[in-house]
Amino acid sequence: MDTTQRTDQQRSADRRRRELLEAADRVVLRDGPQASMNAIAAEAGITKPILYRHFGDKGGLYAALAKRHTDALLDSLRAALDAPADRRERVEATLDTYLTAIEARPQVYRFLMHPAEGGQPGDQGFDVGKHSAPLLRRMGEELAQVIEERLDLGPGGQRLARVWGHGIVGMMHAAGDWWLGERPCSRAELVRSLADLLWGRLAAAGDRVGGPGF
Amino acid sequence: MDTTQRTDQQRSADRRRRELLEAADRVVLRDGPQASMNAIAAEAGITKPILYRHFGDKGGLYAALAKRHTDALLDSLRAALDAPADRRERVEATLDTYLTAIEARPQVYRFLMHPAEGGQPGDQGFDVGKHSAPLLRRMGEELAQVIEERLDLGPGGQRLARVWGHGIVGMMHAAGDWWLGERPCSRAELVRSLADLLWGRLAAAGDRVGGPGF
DNA sequence: AGACTGGTGTTACCGCAAGTAACATGCGCG
DNA sequence: CGCGCATGTTACTTGCGGTAACACCAGTCT
Numbered sequence: 001m002d003t004t005q006r007t008d009q010q011r012s013a014d015r016r017r018r019e020l021l022e023a024a025d026r027v028v029l030r031d032g033p034q035a036s037m038n039a040i041a042a043e044a045g046i047t048k049p050i051l052y053r054h055f056g057d058k059g060g061l062y063a064a065l066a067k068r069h070t071d072a073l074l075d076s077l078r079a080a081l082d083a084p085a086d087r088r089e090r091v092e093a094t095l096d097t098y099l100t101a102i103e104a105r106p107q108v109y110r111f112l113m114h115p116a117e118g119g120q121p122g123d124q125g126f127d128v129g130k131h132s133a134p135l136l137r138r139m140g141e142e143l144a145q146v147i148e149e150r151l152d153l154g155p156g157g158q159r160l161a162r163v164w165g166h167g168i169v170g171m172m173h174a175a176g177d178w179w180l181g182e183r184p185c186s187r188a189e190l191v192r193s194l195a196d197l198l199w200g201r202l203a204a205a206g207d208r209v210g211g212p213g214f
Numbered sequence: 215m216d217t218t219q220r221t222d223q224q225r226s227a228d229r230r231r232r233e234l235l236e237a238a239d240r241v242v243l244r245d246g247p248q249a250s251m252n253a254i255a256a257e258a259g260i261t262k263p264i265l266y267r268h269f270g271d272k273g274g275l276y277a278a279l280a281k282r283h284t285d286a287l288l289d290s291l292r293a294a295l296d297a298p299a300d301r302r303e304r305v306e307a308t309l310d311t312y313l314t315a316i317e318a319r320p321q322v323y324r325f326l327m328h329p330a331e332g333g334q335p336g337d338q339g340f341d342v343g344k345h346s347a348p349l350l351r352r353m354g355e356e357l358a359q360v361i362e363e364r365l366d367l368g369p370g371g372q373r374l375a376r377v378w379g380h381g382i383v384g385m386m387h388a389a390g391d392w393w394l395g396e397r398p399c400s401r402a403e404l405v406r407s408l409a410d411l412l413w414g415r416l417a418a419a420g421d422r423v424g425g426p427g428f
Numbered sequence: 429a430g431a432c433t434g435g436t437g438t439t440a441c442c443g444c445a446a447g448t449a450a451c452a453t454g455c456g457c458g
Numbered sequence: 459c460g461c462g463c464a465t466g467t468t469a470c471t472t473g474c475g476g477t478a479a480c481a482c483c484a485g486t487c488t
Contacts, residue, residue, distance in 0.1 A: 013464090036445060047467065052447065087417075114328075136388060151419045159399055163407040164416065166392040167385040174350060174384020175377055185373050193377040200414015202378065203301070205365045227435080250474065261438065263477075272475065431487090438481070445474090452467065458460095 017054055017064075020044050024065055033111045037061075063134075066112055070135045073101055074142060081146055088195060095191045099176050103187065106180060113173070136173060140166035168198065231268055231278075234258050238279055239322075247325045251275075277348075280326055284349045287315055288356060295360055302409060309405045313390050317401065320394060327387070350387060354380035382412065 023044035027035045037058060041048045055061040080093040102109040112135045144165025147153075153160050171194065179190050237258035241249045251272060255262045269275040294307040316323040326349045358379025361367075367374050385408065393404050 016465090037447085038445070046465090048446085049448075049468095050466065053465085058446070137392065140388065140392060150422050151416075152422045153419055159403070160407050160410070162398060163389055163393075163404060164411050167389040167408055167411055168416075170388020170391075171381040171385040174354065174387060175381040177384075178351065178354060178380040179377075184376060189373070190377060193374050194381055196374070197378050197381055197412070198414075199417040200412075202361075202365075202382075203413040205367055208364050208366045230436090251476085252474075260436090262475085264437065266476065267436085433484100433486080435484085436482080439479090441478075442476085443474105445472105447470105447472085449470075450468090453465080455463090455465100457462090 013054075020046075020051065020054060021065060021068065024061060025068075028065065028111050029105070029107050032107055033114060066134060069108055069112055070138060073098075073135070074138065076101060077139065078142070081143075088199070091198065092191050092195050095172055095194055096187065098172055099179070099187050099190065102176050102180055109180075113177070136169055137166075140169040143169055171197070227268075234260075234265065234268055235279055235282065238275060239282075242279065242325050243319070243321050246321055247328055280348060283322055283326055284352060287312075287349070288352065290315060291353070292356070295357075302413070305412065306405050306409050309386060309408055310401065312386055313393070313401050313404065316390050316394055323394070327391070350383055351380075354383040357383055385411070 020040075024035070024040045027040045027043045031039060037048050037051055040061070041051050044051075051061060055064060076097050077094055080097040081090060083090055083093055085093070141162070142165070144162040147164055148158055148161035151157070151161070175190065175194055179185070179187075185193075234254075238249070238254045241254045241257045245253060251262050251265055254275070255265050258265075265275060269278060290311050291308055294311040295304055297304055297307055299307070355376070356379070358376040361378055362372055362375035365371070365375070389404065389408055393399070393401075399407075
């Protein structure tokens with residue numbers, strides 16, 4: 001009966017939601033992760049309660065916002081990971097894609113990685129550990145799946161793939177974070193160094209003169 | 215002249231400071247990173263302004279608190295890294311030390327890794343990127359130094375060592391964070407899997423049947 | 429002794445941000 | 459027309475970081 005009506009309303013609601021998210025995006029891009037709800041509402045040309053009606057609370061808005069960027073980044077990474085090239089080249093392309101992304105929009109990156117969620121609603125502490133860095137977790141799981149699908153790791157390969165997925169993502173993240181702050185070398189060199197690490201150069205390196213090696 | 219006096223005062227101030235830090239420690243251990251200054255002051259049996267006199271602001275308190283734990287953890291890691299054993303054993307021991315530490319006190323770990331600092335003093339945004347996760351940075355630099363000291367990496371070895379230091383620390387961190395949340399395997403297995411990754415098993419693994427490998 | 433200094437402690441307040449009523453308004457529909 | 463119903467508002471509460479302003483209690487200097 002009211003199917004069309006409901007659809008219309010829902011459509012308009014979705015449109016509003018998207019507009020609000022874009023406004024929030026602009027504010028986050030400008031102010032970083034500590035953007036206030038008031039600022040976002042003002043940027044959207046409305047007032048706070050509307051935001052709360054759409055997203056529940058600040059965490060909801062942040063989650064919706066993060067999902068957009070996370071999905072976009074994951075798409076890029078998937079593309080690099082699936083390109084027709086040999087393993088090493090694909091690993092390097094994926095690393096480069098990630099680093100290029102965080103380099104292009106550090107504010108967004110900061111928002112995704114360090115949401116700085118306080119959580120002072122009365123007595124309820126935040127769900128520690130679950131909500132911390134969803135992007136890292138998703139990337140880790142995704143990479144784990146690719147590894148497990150494509151590589152023959154023998155018995156226990158599934159668990160191994162998950163460990164590696166999260167480990168590699170963490171390596172990429174930490175190195176990228178540090179690199180973004182200090183810029184100690186070019187992006188290409190960073191990519192090559194990390195790939196070398198993954199390719200076992202740590203184990204292959206010789207000891208230095210004068211003592212047992214690391 | 216007033217050397218002894220100043221010393222006395224300083225000593226008592228230091229004692230107070232330590233007491234306050236211990237109280238803060240207890241609160242953080244109980245409430246996680248979002249512990250409030252009021253709660254910490256109450257736990258210490260005093261009121262807020264004293265905390266501010268001692269530590270300046272919340273960031274100061276957090277920094278002092280983080281330094282304690284960071285130093286302690288780094289000492290453990292250094293010990294594991296310097297043990298008399300071959301390279302692989304030492305890497306595994308270091309990984310295991312880290313994982314044991316975060317397993318023993320996850321609240322402290324959360325506090326160190328995700329301080330959740332907002333920074334709303336007026337117009338000034340937070341120093342993004344510099345203050346984010348000092349522990350990770352310090353661990354990365356430290357490991358880089360060890361690598362550079364002990365391994366012969368040829369030309370450009372210093373930059374390579376720094377990249378690897380931060381990358382390995384990030385790998386350890388992300389894998390540990392994920393493992394702490396999901397407990398997908400034993401600690402020993404995680405350690406072995408990560409060491410395998412560093413030892414180049416990713417590059418050495420064979421492709422799976424039916425397509426080009428990862 | 430009495431004024432001075434300096435650290436310890438307090439209460440009471442400001443500013444700000446999250447989140448929430450409670451009230452207003454425009455629109456389709458019987 | 460009145461009835462829902464979503465959209466929007468103002469005005470408020472709560473809680474936190476941070477800061478005066480004032481009170482107390484030691485030693486010190488003259």
